[in-house]
Amino acid sequence: MSSLAQAGGLAYRETGPADGIPVVLVHGYPESSYMWREALAALGEAGWRGLAPDLPGYGDSEPQPPGTWERHIEALQRFVAELGLAPVVLVTHDWGVPIGLRWACDNPGAARALVISDGGFFADRRWHDLANVMRTPGEGERLIAAYTRDGFGQALSAVSTGITEDALDEYWNGFDGDTRRQGHLELYRSGDFEKLEPYEGCLAELALPTLILWGAQDRFATVKMARRFYDEVPGSELAVFDDAGHFVWEDEPAGAAETLVEFLARRVLHERPQDA
Numbered sequence: 001m002s003s004l005a006q007a008g009g010l011a012y013r014e015t016g017p018a019d020g021i022p023v024v025l026v027h028g029y030p031e032s033s034y035m036w037r038e039a040l041a042a043l044g045e046a047g048w049r050g051l052a053p054d055l056p057g058y059g060d061s062e063p064q065p066p067g068t069w070e071r072h073i074e075a076l077q078r079f080v081a082e083l084g085l086a087p088v089v090l091v092t093h094d095w096g097v098p099i100g101l102r103w104a105c106d107n108p109g110a111a112r113a114l115v116i117s118d119g120g121f122f123a124d125r126r127w128h129d130l131a132n133v134m135r136t137p138g139e140g141e142r143l144i145a146a147y148t149r150d151g152f153g154q155a156l157s158a159v160s161t162g163i164t165e166d167a168l169d170e171y172w173n174g175f176d177g178d179t180r181r182q183g184h185l186e187l188y189r190s191g192d193f194e195k196l197e198p199y200e201g202c203l204a205e206l207a208l209p210t211l212i213l214w215g216a217q218d219r220f221a222t223v224k225m226a227r228r229f230y231d232e233v234p235g236s237e238l239a240v241f242d243d244a245g246h247f248v249w250e251d252e253p254a255g256a257a258e259t260l261v262e263f264l265a266r267r268v269l270h271e272r273p274q275d276a
Contacts (some may be wrong), residue, residue, distance in 0.1 A: 004060065007026045012053040013037075013058035014045030021112075021268065022085040025052040026029030026076065027121060028094020030152075030189065031247075032059025034109070038253035040259055046261045048089075050251040055099070057183040058174040064066050067183025068190035071105070072099045079109065089268060093186065093249060093261065094221075105202040113209040113268045115260060116229055118221050118246050120180060121203070125198040126186075128220050133159040134188040138180075144181045157221060162250035179243035182245070203267050209267035210236040237263060 013033045023043055028197045033052035043050035056075050057063035076099060080086055081119060081221055090111045092100040097119025104111040109177040113127055127135065153168045153176065163171075174180055203210070210233045214226035239259045244251035257261040 002244075008075065008082040009061070009064065010053040010056065010075060010079050012051055012079070014042055014049070014051050015040045016049040016262075017032070017047060017051065019262075020042065020047050020049035021089065022049045022051060022083075023089040023091060024076075024080065024085060025050065025091040025266070026093070026100040027052065027058070028096045029105040030058070030174050031094075031167075031171050031183070032174065034059065034167060035247075035249055036091075037092070039249060039257045040248075042257035043264075046077065046154030046265065048261075051083070051085065055096075057180045059170065059174070063179045063183050065067055065179060065186070066190075067185065067186040069099065069102075069191065069195075071102050071186060072187070076100065076103050077107070079086075084099065086110040089113045089115070089264060091115040091117075092119060093117045094246070097121055098191070102199065104206065107197050108206065111206070111208060111212075113264065114203070114206075114210045114233075115213060115263070117256075118215060118218050118226075118248055120221055120225055121196060121199065122228065123193050123200060125193050125195075125225075127191070130220075131188050131191070134192070140185045140188070144184055147175055147181075154173050156247075157162040159245050160247040160250050161245070162253065167250065169230060203229075207234070209263075210262045211260070211267075212236055212238045213248065213259060214238070214240050215246055215251060216240050216242045216247035218248075222247045237267075238269075239263075 019080040028033050032054045040050040054061035055072050090100050098258045101121045156163050212226050216223050241252040249256050
């Protein structure tokens with residue numbers, strides 16, 4: 001397992017050589033850096049420097065209220081800046097997609113390649129039912145206050161075949177106390193898709209090597225969204241795991257990690273300029 005450290009106010013896991021090309025992995029909701037355990041191991045073994053932060057209020061990172069979309073982008077920027085990582089390979093999942101991609105678009109040159117999994121970056125998207133409850137005053141407070149460890153586990157097991165009891169214990173840290181739970185509501189309530197209108201066409205303009213990695217059984221961000229990314233980003237690659245759901249890195253950990261490392265070796269390492 002990768003080591004735990006602190007930078008930019010965030011706890012993070014790290015593997016691989018200190019002089020390896022940095023790969024920053026941004027988790028989604030309601031997970032933490034623990035979700036990247038298989039990917040981190042594979043990256044380290046292949047000679048990449050893998051770094052996976054816990055976003056504020058998740059895993060071992062303390063909350064930094066308010067827990068909005070913008071605050072998470074600021075936290076990612078502090079993390080990368082303090083460690084002097086840019087340009088990085090940016091790997092994203094779920095909420096990590098709009099957090100990470102807004103950061104990459106706001107900081108041209110900060111990313112050298114993109115990996116996008118099971119999350120959206122489109123201004124015309126609509127929220128799923130659970131998100132709409134969280135975005136509704138009163139209803140969201142009642143929902144988030146009612147979560148128990150057992151109920152949380154049942155909810156995740158209903159949409160994932162791979163999340164273990166150890167993983168549930170890790171992700172349950174994000175529900176430890178009212179401040180962390182309120183941060184969940186602040187995140188979703190800040191998630192107005194019209195904020196993405198200025199970013200239309202940005203990913204194509206970045207012209208970075210891009211892998212779109214998806215679970216075919218995703219109920220929250222369907223595979224149609226993966227194909228939309230594929231169509232909008234010239235030269236991108238698409239990998240779909242037929243038996244995986246939304247939590248593709250949990251449901252197909254070995255396959256997803258192998259696909260990631262193979263893509264990076266071929267599209268980042270081999271295509272890297274000689275003077276880089």
